[in-house]
Amino acid sequence: MRDEELLADVITRLIGDVRHVAVGNASPIPATAALLARARGRLQGVGRPYVSLLGSAKHTFWTDGGRELFDCAGQGRIDVFFLSGGQIDGHGNINLVEIGPHDHPKVRFPGSFGSAYLYFVVPKVILFRTEHSRRTLVPQVDFISAPGASDPNVFRTGGPIALVTNRCLFSFKDGRFTLDSVHPGHTVEEVIEHTGFDFDRPKDVPTTAAPSAETLALMRGDVARELAGVYPHFARQVFGVAADAFAK
Amino acid sequence: MRDEELLADVITRLIGDVRHVAVGNASPIPATAALLARARGRLQGVGRPYVSLLGSAKHTFWTDGGRELFDCAGQGRIDVFFLSGGQIDGHGNINLVEIGPHDHPKVRFPGSFGSAYLYFVVPKVILFRTEHSRRTLVPQVDFISAPGASDPNVFRTGGPIALVTNRCLFSFKDGRFTLDSVHPGHTVEEVIEHTGFDFDRPKDVPTTAAPSAETLALMRGDVARELAGVYPHFARQVFGVAADAFAK
Amino acid sequence: MIETTLEEALAPIADGCMLVVPREVAGVPMAATRALIRRGVKNLHLIALPTSSLQADILIGAGCVATLETSAVSLGELGPAPRFNAAITGGTIVMKDATCPALHAALQAAEKGVPFMPLRGLIGSDVLKYRDDWKVIDSPFGNDDPIVLLPALKPDVALLHAPMADRFGNVWIGRQRELVTMAHAATRTIATVEKIVDNDLLADPLTAAGTLPGFYVETVAVAERGAWPLPLPDHYAADAEHLALYAKMAATAEGFTDYLDRYVHEKRAA
């Protein structure tokens, strides 16, 4: 089992039974997870979730221009989305803008994209950052692109439910992270050492469950083939699937 | 010369030199005037005005749905529009809704359409009502679909500039109508007798100028042929043009 | 499967439903309207975007409508809409008079998931005076600058008629983009279409440009000449003779009942 397979399986469980999962650009592992959820839904005959892979016209239904993703979310029609951050802090705040003082930033990230909106209106936002370090997981972000929690009077139908890293899975509730499980080969001590923010944890932290044989077979079969049309390099590298054989 | 030709000529002069004239449904005389303005623009090589005849996909450019007319006006891209009223009063207020008390109206008209918006944002709104009587031209409308004038702080880039009837031409300024000219065959006394509202007038009220021979030729030629594609009955009745010969 | 019979497709339109329907040039679902009358739907909150003609008149006459929200109802060149006018002067329906861009904007508010949309105009109009659900604020970007705010209009169901759909529920709507806004704003969308095509409308960029994605569509039913006797622009013209007959028959309550018997209940409409 490869790390990517474990992470995709973890994310698929977080997705749960929903109607519509949207995945941003350059997110092959969340895309794998979403396609896995869809493949399972097909097997179970429920015909969902609907999966939108942004940046691929073939894998989105949008016909109303760039605003449709955001309008769709505002209508409550996107159930799961993925966000990341140059920094993520213990309050669930994410920083996609800069490090250092706003007047003279030392480091500039690309920018907030739609996060300052989608974080508020997508019920299940899954934070995903493979680099789990004190550089990325900080006590307090330098710039809040989008806040992890809001005052009770602020309109908010969505927000973070979890943070998936290369080392572990945190759940998020009431403005704090809880360590839910540590991935095979990693330890609680290691997670503490490399996490810049304070978090809750049960006395005994379980190990993240490995994907079942059925799940792996599904992922390496139908899912990998579908993925190859959008992420050919990733599909070849992780699943050994050649894009050309399947992409039309 | 037919009455329709005179009225269209009067309206064409009111349109003046503008970029875009939009004409609502079931408005053959304003449509004739707009097409006449365009035909003249072509002869003069200025290539304007652009004419939109609503309700005819062939004669509008809209591709953004029903809102585009209103968005276009909001952008300041419609210079002339036409409105009418079941009642029109001396303040330029128009009533497209009802006669009698709002709780128990005695007469219902179709409704306000876009007037409550377009009257505010189209620079030259030309009121057109062929029935010139005390029933239609009243001291005070029973229901204000759209007001003729607004307080100075109210955002308003448009409004009525004139009222054309079967008897005369009124101009509108500073919340009042002025009798500009009386159509051939009609008199000032007759206008006073059949107008329910108070209006200003010069000591000598001129007679509305008849269309020139060139104008009549243009109207009965190119304009009538273009009109036949949208208003076949009108074009046949007024100009003797058969629709079938020209409409594709 | 999204595709179903007309009667099944209309099931989500329950009594008391807030239902939005389009204007004539956008494809009026008249076959569906007759089916709703046959089923005896009651107490509709009908939103006609932004105006209506035969459809609102016949639904009102058949006693299906409790509240009507629109900017105008008439039979165009054939004159007033007789059942609408009778209902208003008789006080048998609640009328929420609007103005065309207000309905477009209020649906766009629902489309965007915002609670309201601003609109210029309206200040000093009695349309505004009688709409206590609309509010006037002083624009925060102006200086003593009143502007109307319209609350988002979120219909339960959008009902439309279009030239074609595919087997994925994608509906080709062409230039009639208010149909897209209707579908985005409404909780559910029901489409009748002239025909079902075999190709995927989203697969070809040319057809995709005019397609309402099946993602938004609850059910699709085939209804050939489903806008009759109204026109489906670019496909067929209005049946002027039948519309004149309607105007004549619907001028009285008795005549209207005869019309329903002959053209709605007996299905002699086609």
Place this chain on the structure above:
Amino acid sequence: MIETTLEEALAPIADGCMLVVPREVAGVPMAATRALIRRGVKNLHLIALPTSSLQADILIGAGCVATLETSAVSLGELGPAPRFNAAITGGTIVMKDATCPALHAALQAAEKGVPFMPLRGLIGSDVLKYRDDWKVIDSPFGNDDPIVLLPALKPDVALLHAPMADRFGNVWIGRQRELVTMAHAATRTIATVEKIVDNDLLADPLTAAGTLPGFYVETVAVAERGAWPLPLPDHYAADAEHLALYAKMAATAEGFTDYLDRYVHEKRAA
């Protein structure tokens, strides 16, 4: 005549112009961008709707931009946008950070002729904190319900690249409907296209559905492969090799100057 040379078409983009350009999937006018750099345009207020990649980076690197308003700039898989990042850390441009739906909504406000549009989210974000042109009000339809209002964004010029136009200036934009909103919002619209077709795009309902009417278009110029090295979706893919070369060369100021010399000023770009 609307159709003209690329250089003439770009004449309305004067120094200091507020210019709106689209994201990669909507067709980025790169040939026009290179022509603007050759002409030496200065002090642009560049609005990238809602994000940008190569286009913003190269305009910034070439010293054409005074203010940048967008939600993100990066080279995607090739990493950060080097000239953008250098300009921000060096403090040589004014950055107005936004979030994608805010830019869409602010242009829709201009499209609709309203002074502002509301948007959910943003409360508690530093994106909002640093935008003193955005306001928060208590929604009149809520109860202690703060909501952000975005002022209308009315660019001087919208610049876009599309697959085709006809001789009437109608531009086929397909599904990329933000191009329509850009054109509605902007005072003037300039389009480059892959080709000019002989038929009237508005005459056929199928093409009309994806057409920006020539009514809104000031000038059209043919620029074959006008998005190169970026993709024109459904027409050609990105030139990955060239983009990698750009990322490498633009990593330093000197390398970027070499890039401009070789691929912009010398017109060796095709």
